[in-house]
Amino acid sequence: MPGKIHSRECKLAIVKSRKQHKRAEADEKLRSKRKCMTYIDHGNHLSPDIYEKVAVTKPSDYVDKYQEFLATTDEKKVIAQAIGSLLLPGTVLDIGAGTGDIPDILGIELSHYTAIEQNRDFVKLLRDKGYKVIDKLFPYDAPETYNNVLMSYVLYHIEQCEAMIGTAWDLVSDEGQLTVVTYRDNKDDYNNLLHRIGYTRRVNTDVRFNWLREKFASLGRISLQMARSYIYSPNICGLAASISFVATNTCIGTPELRVDLYKRILYEQAYIDESYKNDDGSYRFPMDHYIFAIRKVTLS
Numbered sequence: 001m002p003g004k005i006h007s008r009e010c011k012l013a014i015v016k017s018r019k020q021h022k023r024a025e026a027d028e029k030l031r032s033k034r035k036c037m038t039y040i041d042h043g044n045h046l047s048p049d050i051y052e053k054v055a056v057t058k059p060s061d062y063v064d065k066y067q068e069f070l071a072t073t074d075e076k077k078v079i080a081q082a083i084g085s086l087l088l089p090g091t092v093l094d095i096g097a098g099t100g101d102i103p104d105i106l107g108i109e110l111s112h113y114t115a116i117e118q119n120r121d122f123v124k125l126l127r128d129k130g131y132k133v134i135d136k137l138f139p140y141d142a143p144e145t146y147n148n149v150l151m152s153y154v155l156y157h158i159e160q161c162e163a164m165i166g167t168a169w170d171l172v173s174d175e176g177q178l179t180v181v182t183y184r185d186n187k188d189d190y191n192n193l194l195h196r197i198g199y200t201r202r203v204n205t206d207v208r209f210n211w212l213r214e215k216f217a218s219l220g221r222i223s224l225q226m227a228r229s230y231i232y233s234p235n236i237c238g239l240a241a242s243i244s245f246v247a248t249n250t251c252i253g254t255p256e257l258r259v260d261l262y263k264r265i266l267y268e269q270a271y272i273d274e275s276y277k278n279d280d281g282s283y284r285f286p287m288d289h290y291i292f293a294i295r296k297v298t299l300s
């Protein structure tokens with residue numbers, strides 16, 4: 001019965017073709033997922049144990065909130081001024097360049113400057129500004145060495161620092177310099193306020209800071225200086241928004257935690273008014289930054 005055979009063959013062919021189609025669909029999905037992962041996850045050059053230490057997780061609304069924060073502070077200007085007086089002539093590799101405020105303020109010559117940045121929004125912004133960008137999650141063995149390697153607010157917990165500093169140091173040319181801007185877990189105004197509101201993670205331990213100081217001293221000749229910037233706000237709500245942004249700009253920060261800290265800061269208005277309120281009713285709140293310069297000295 002040729003008709004029946006034909007229809008069985010036909011059915012088999014249809015089943016086969018459906019299966020092939022499904023497999024092709026699944027392959028395509030996997031391919032586009034991989035493509036997507038390659039784009040989003042710039043850490044695919046790293047081994048999983050290193051990746052775990054350096055992967056950057058930020059609150060979901062980080063990019064917008066960061067820009068809002070920048071509008072309330074002279075932080076980048078203050079840091080740029082401090083760094084500017086330390087940088088050596090020649091090339092600069094800026095690890096974790098962010099939105100490029102520091103090279104913008106310093107007016108670093110484009111041909112001398114390379115950024116490494118993992119956030120795709122910031123990569124686009126930096127490229128739009130004309131900067132050369134390596135869009136990778138650091139540590140990454142860049143092909144050359146640089147007179148200056150800059151790490152401004154990219155070093156966080158000790159494990160992450162350990163995973164980053166060695167490669168950063170290797171990228172400093174002979175007689176070059178690694179410049180690091182970081183915070184300190186001591187009793188400054190910011191940490192005192194966090195302590196008051198019960199968010200005590202960063203108060204007066206200095207373990208991390210001392211670890212960094214020893215680490216840098218083991219690499220080269222170090223100098224350390226402090227720079228103070230301010231958050232400015234016309235009212236207490238703006239101040240609370242900026243401080244709660246900084247406090248949650250971490251791998252465990254979330255928008256919910258930020259709102260919680262914001263409310264707790266508002267609750268401390270009497271304490272804040274006493275020290276940080278100006279005569280005209282506006283606020284000025286200090287933030288301290290520490291700048292290490294580590295010079296690679298060749299022993300003769």
Ligand SMILES: C[S@@+](CC[C@H](N)C(=O)[O-])C[C@H]1O[C@@H](n2cnc3c(N)ncnc32)[C@H](O)[C@@H]1O
Pocket residue numbers: 054056076095096097098099100101102116117118119122136137138139151152153154
């Ligand atoms: C707090 S911002 C500091 C930006 C800039 N350095 C400054 O001081 O203005 C940290 C930036 O470093 C980037 N970053 C953090 N860890 C990184 C890593 N391991 N590799 C590449 N970029 C990183 C983040 O995406 C973010 O843009």
